[in-house]
Amino acid sequence: MPDLDQIIAAHANREGPLLPILHDVQHAFGCVSPEAERAIALALNLSRAEVHGVVSFYHDFTATPDPRPCVQLCRAEACQSRGVEALVPAAQAAAGDRVRLATVYCLGLCSAGPAARVGDRVHARLDEAALVQLVEAAR
Amino acid sequence: MTVVRISDDALALACGADAVAAAFTAAGCTVERVSSWGMHWLEPLVEIDGQGFGPASPADAAAILDGTSTKAIGPVAAHPFLARQYRLTFARAGRTRPLSLDDYAATGGWAGLDRARGMAPEQVVAEVIASGLRGRGGAGFPAGIKWQTVAGAPGTRKYVVCNADEGDSGTFADRMVMEGDPFQLLEGMAIAAHAVGAGQGYIYVRSEYPHAIAKLRAAIDLAAPMLAPFAIEVRVGAGAYVCGEETSLLNSLEGKRGEVRAKPPLPALQGLFGRPTVVNNVLTLTAVAHILAPGGAEAYAALGMGRSKGSMPVQLAGNIRHGGLFEVPFGITLGELVHEIGGGTASGRPVKAVQVGGPLGAYIPPSQFDLPFDYEAFAAADALIGHAGVVVFDDSADMGRMARFAMEFCAAESCGKCTPCRLGSTRGVELLDRIRAGTPLADPVAALPQMHNAPKVPRSREADLALLEDLCETMQFGSLCALGGFTPYPVRSALRHWPDDFLP
Numbered sequence: 185m186p187d188l189d190q191i192i193a194a195h196a197n198r199e200g201p202l203l204p205i206l207h208d209v210q211h212a213f214g215c216v217s218p219e220a221e222r223a224i225a226l227a228l229n230l231s232r233a234e235v236h237g238v239v240s241f242y243h244d245f246t247a248t249p250d251p252r253p254c255v256q257l258c259r260a261e262a263c264q265s266r267g268v269e270a271l272v273p274a275a276q277a278a279a280g281d282r283v284r285l286a287t288v289y290c291l292g293l294c295s296a297g298p299a300a301r302v303g304d305r306v307h308a309r310l311d312e313a314a315l316v317q318l319v320e321a322a323r
Numbered sequence: 324m325t326v327v328r329i330s331d332d333a334l335a336l337a338c339g340a341d342a343v344a345a346a347f348t349a350a351g352c353t354v355e356r357v358s359s360w361g362m363h364w365l366e367p368l369v370e371i372d373g374q375g376f377g378p379a380s381p382a383d384a385a386a387i388l389d390g391t392s393t394k395a396i397g398p399v400a401a402h403p404f405l406a407r408q409y410r411l412t413f414a415r416a417g418r419t420r421p422l423s424l425d426d427y428a429a430t431g432g433w434a435g436l437d438r439a440r441g442m443a444p445e446q447v448v449a450e451v452i453a454s455g456l457r458g459r460g461g462a463g464f465p466a467g468i469k470w471q472t473v474a475g476a477p478g479t480r481k482y483v484v485c486n487a488d489e490g491d492s493g494t495f496a497d498r499m500v501m502e503g504d505p506f507q508l509l510e511g512m513a514i515a516a517h518a519v520g521a522g523q524g525y526i527y528v529r530s531e532y533p534h535a536i537a538k539l540r541a542a543i544d545l546a547a548p549m550l551a552p553f554a555i556e557v558r559v560g561a562g563a564y565v566c567g568e569e570t571s572l573l574n575s576l577e578g579k580r581g582e583v584r585a586k587p588p589l590p591a592l593q594g595l596f597g598r599p600t601v602v603n604n605v606l607t608l609t610a611v612a613h614i615l616a617p618g619g620a621e622a623y624a625a626l627g628m629g630r631s632k633g634s635m636p637v638q639l640a641g642n643i644r645h646g647g648l649f650e651v652p653f654g655i656t657l658g659e660l661v662h663e664i665g666g667g668t669a670s671g672r673p674v675k676a677v678q679v680g681g682p683l684g685a686y687i688p689p690s691q692f693d694l695p696f697d698y699e700a701f702a703a704a705d706a707l708i709g710h711a712g713v714v715v716f717d718d719s720a721d722m723g724r725m726a727r728f729a730m731e732f733c734a735a736e737s738c739g740k741c742t743p744c745r746l747g748s749t750r751g752v753e754l755l756d757r758i759r760a761g762t763p764l765a766d767p768v769a770a771l772p773q774m775h776n777a778p779k780v781p782r783s784r785e786a787d788l789a790l791l792e793d794l795c796e797t798m799q800f801g802s803l804c805a806l807g808g809f810t811p812y813p814v815r816s817a818l819r820h821w822p823d824d825f826l827p
Contacts, residue, residue: 299337304533
């Protein structure tokens with residue numbers, strides 16, 4: 185696992201390096217902590233406020249880590265038209281406190297919804313049983 | 324050795340294509356992973372010697388191989404869904420391996436770039452203008468005019484930025500290009516770079532598309548010698564829908580909050596890092612690759628209707644029986660797309676509404692299904708084509724709830740820069756809740772003692788509806804970008820066509 189300095193150094197010569205750095209930090213540590221914000225700000229000659237402003241703007245970056253497995257369920261219009269809302273209560277019940285059931289707006293699988301994503305694996309044509317199974321199997 | 328072709332497009336994977344491929348490998352076949360034909364209801368689609376079988380599961384492998392499968396659909400390329408199309412941008416879909424340079428070159432790849440590089444930059448711009456190509460991201464601005472502005476802008480450092488932040492629900496054409504024919508996009512970008520004098524390109528892809536990101540990065544590594552001296556880098560978004568707006572995308576690329584910039588200055592003159600920048604959608608840049616091929620511009624301009632030239636990759640999505648990618652010249656009607664090609668709803672119930680153009684597009688009732696696909700015709704009907712995603716809803720849809728969702732989505736995704744969008748969307752959700760609840764609820768803000776002029780009695784339904792109309796107008800004309808500016812489209816159209824869905 186790379187440390188913070190290595191991540192910053194890997195992107196230092198890019199134009200506009202902040203987002204690539206934040207992605208790698210979020211991936212490596214599960215969050216972008218205030219300490220990481222401080223170090224990144226120092227390295228890029230930005231203020232901490234500027235870095236925090238960017239971290240807090242984007243849904244993909246979080247201030248604290250959440251060790252639970254995450255199931256992203258698409259609840260945009262196309263998946264709604266295919267009945268995703270009716271699946272949500274069962275998915276939430278299956279998730280409980282063990283799995284984070286996150287809402288995502290569109291996975292680009294709009295002709296075969298309801299769709300979900302776990303890590304980099306995507307799943308389509310979900311019915312209640314398939315979604316519950318997906319949530320229960322999430323690690 | 325039997326060669327079996329199975330797509331590795333994200334939609335095919337989501338439907339279990341990897342397991343099907345493994346079953347054929349285990350049966351001793353050679354499996355080739357190709358791009359998707361775009362017939363999504365048939366995925367995972369198995370193709371052997373041109374014959375198709377789908378939707379296939381691993382258990383079907385044996386029957387498919389011994390010729391007894393009930394999932395046979397006959398010759399794939401002759402399927403009625405494909406036979407009715409006119410594929411230019413998606414000419415290779417289903418036919419080539421996405422990361423094979425040999426396949427790409429054998430199907431006319433690099434012809435556009437080779438020809439463009441033999442021409443003067445201003446000739447390339449002139450051909451794009453002559454083709455009539457308009458920006459496929461939604462606004463429909465003539466691509467050639469934008470290029471001309473960038474080419475004529477002073478400065479030696481210029482950029483080509485590809486907007487691949489395809490966040491609209493119901494759209495997946497960009498994803499299919501990036502995963503299925505990535506070299507064509509790179510070729511289009513290199514042509515744009517030659518035309519405007521840019522040295523560096525960026526593709527801004529949304530983080531929800533991990534497969535597209537991986538394919539593009541691999542394709543750039545493979546094609547770098549052909550693209551040189553032009554260089555392309557993939558940048559990944561971070562879950563902000565508003566970054567599909569071009570100025571917000573540029574801010575995000577620069578490492579800032581994805582807030583919208585006021586225009587002017589136009590990005591063509593002061594874009595990425597303040598330099599002249601071409602910002603085009605994936606489909607726009609991809610179209611350039613075949614437009615610059617010999618005879619491409621004339622062929623393109625000969626298609627379509629009115630000022631909408633060429634072909635449009637329409638995406639049939641939502642509650643539709645035959646969903647997928649359907650590329651046709653402009654002019655086809657909504658009714659043909661939904662009923663004849665799409666086969667009606669997947670649930671078998673009557674169609675209630677279609678939403679064209681993503682979360683910011685109007686809801687259109689079946690009574691307007693004679694509307695032809697044309698930028699101007701849609702605008703005249705208070706609707707927009709956007710990125711040509713068509714989402715079908717059956718009669719179980721509650722349009723009052725969909726109108727509320729439009730406001731809720733805008734509130735969740737607003738960048739916060741302008742007031743009509745940031746506050747208007749939240750007030751819109753509250754207003755719609757009051758209207759749909761029916762019981763006139765007292766406005767807690769109006770009840771505050773310092774609100775001297777606010778009425779202290781609850782507003783009537785009529786007053787709430789008038790207020791909603793007022794709010795929609797403020798958002799439409801007062802917002803900086805299309806997020807706040809177009810959110811009223813789904814709200815107003817739902818209210819206009821299905822007022823009963825707003826009753827308690």
